[in-house]
Amino acid sequence: MNATMKEKILVTGGAGFIGTHVVQKLLETKDNVHIVILDNFSVGKADSFMPVCTDTKRLDIVKGDVRDEKILDEVLSGITTVYHLAAVVGVDRVISMPQETWDVEVNGTKMLIEKCIQHKVKRFFLASSSECYGEYSPGSLPMKESDYIMPNTNYGKAKYECEKVCEQYNRGGNISCVAARYFNVYGKLQSFNGYVIPNMVVQALNNEPIKIYGHGDQLRDFMYIDDTVDATIKLTESELTGVYNIGSGKCMSIKSIAETIIKLADSDSMIVHVPIRRPTDIESKLSDNAKIRESINWELRHDINAGLKETINSYRRYLNECNCNMRTSG
Ligand SMILES: NC(=O)c1ccc[n+]([C@@H]2O[C@H](COP(=O)([O-])OP(=O)(O)OC[C@H]3O[C@@H](n4cnc5c(N)ncnc54)[C@H](O)[C@@H]3O)[C@@H](O)[C@H]2O)c1
Numbered sequence: 001m002n003a004t005m006k007e008k009i010l011v012t013g014g015a016g017f018i019g020t021h022v023v024q025k026l027l028e029t030k031d032n033v034h035i036v037i038l039d040n041f042s043v044g045k046a047d048s049f050m051p052v053c054t055d056t057k058r059l060d061i062v063k064g065d066v067r068d069e070k071i072l073d074e075v076l077s078g079i080t081t082v083y084h085l086a087a088v089v090g091v092d093r094v095i096s097m098p099q100e101t102w103d104v105e106v107n108g109t110k111m112l113i114e115k116c117i118q119h120k121v122k123r124f125f126l127a128s129s130s131e132c133y134g135e136y137s138p139g140s141l142p143m144k145e146s147d148y149i150m151p152n153t154n155y156g157k158a159k160y161e162c163e164k165v166c167e168q169y170n171r172g173g174n175i176s177c178v179a180a181r182y183f184n185v186y187g188k189l190q191s192f193n194g195y196v197i198p199n200m201v202v203q204a205l206n207n208e209p210i211k212i213y214g215h216g217d218q219l220r221d222f223m224y225i226d227d228t229v230d231a232t233i234k235l236t237e238s239e240l241t242g243v244y245n246i247g248s249g250k251c252m253s254i255k256s257i258a259e260t261i262i263k264l265a266d267s268d269s270m271i272v273h274v275p276i277r278r279p280t281d282i283e284s285k286l287s288d289n290a291k292i293r294e295s296i297n298w299e300l301r302h303d304i305n306a307g308l309k310e311t312i313n314s315y316r317r318y319l320n321e322c323n324c325n326m327r328t329s330g
Helices: 018-027 069-075 091-096 098-118 153-174 196-205 225-237 254-264 289-296 304-322
Strands: 005-012 034-038 061-064 081-084 123-129 176-182 184-185 210-213 222-224 242-246 271-274
Touching: 005 018, 018 034, 018 225, 034 069, 061 069, 069 091, 069 098, 081 098, 081 210, 081 225, 098 123, 098 153, 123 225, 153 176, 153 242, 176 222, 176 225, 184 196, 184 225, 196 210, 196 254, 196 271, 196 304, 210 254, 222 225, 225 242, 242 254, 242 289
Parallel strands: 005 034, 005 081, 034 061, 081 123, 123 176, 176 242, 184 222, 210 271
Antiparallel strands: none
């Protein structure tokens, strides 16, 4: 590519939480990049870019579905790299739309990769999930890419199927695919689709009771958005293929997270326990992130306190700026 030619990158689901930050980071760090976002706006919103993207001349936002062949032909023209983040996400949405979840994930990913090959795309990143691992006893943690795994949710099964699809196309040799198993990503601009941290932060800032589903001893591996984006871009820009955990490698109980948020937000909120939403909820999660740390130049920069402080401040600013009462449904 000569110096005046722009590299064209497609980000599916680019109006969503992680996608917005990936797009912002790519625009900030690369002068010669042009980004195309494909999103059906079922969750993401075009105006979520307002607070973060200062340079939108190098950005095209296309409303459409990843399963729409005609739109794929349009948006893939000239693209060299695809970040595939579009998916039905969030506990409530996944439970209420099992068929759509499977169809968007599995059929959407297959069609997208086939179209990528037709359009000579070189590199494909798949956003997969720690839900692929299924149930682990706390004694057998952390979760490692080489473990024998058995997903136990529709969403986890669909993500695992997508990873297998990527592997199959890698063997074909016409495209290079890499998949990342995200654990619990959190940070500024995350919506409330059943996500633990945004719900708790808003409840804390409103001094309302903080809801915990079940006993609260469930362990989770929370990773701040900026670290997630850094790992995502570095992994995609490498030549690695296969599956990589993108997690902090540290875990915390849901109860401790609530207590920490109350403390950091200087809130009067009380903790209340409510029944769990789905019996297959994974009890505990913790990533082994040695594979990605040892393969690319990546390290965690935000511990949970630093990440939560940034998150609380961003929601506080947002509430002050829009002078509104933000309410959670969860
Ligand atoms: N956030 C996390 O903690 C987490 C954890 C594990 C995996 N992931 C994966 O990372 C990716 C991004 O997650 P997120 O948290 O940003 O979710 P998100 O819901 O904020 O973003 C997903 C985006 O995809 C769009 N979308 C949904 N269906 C679509 C379709 N058929 N065609 C086009 N666009 C569509 C939505 O409008 C949304 O903007 C997803 O693939 C998700 O499964 C996220």
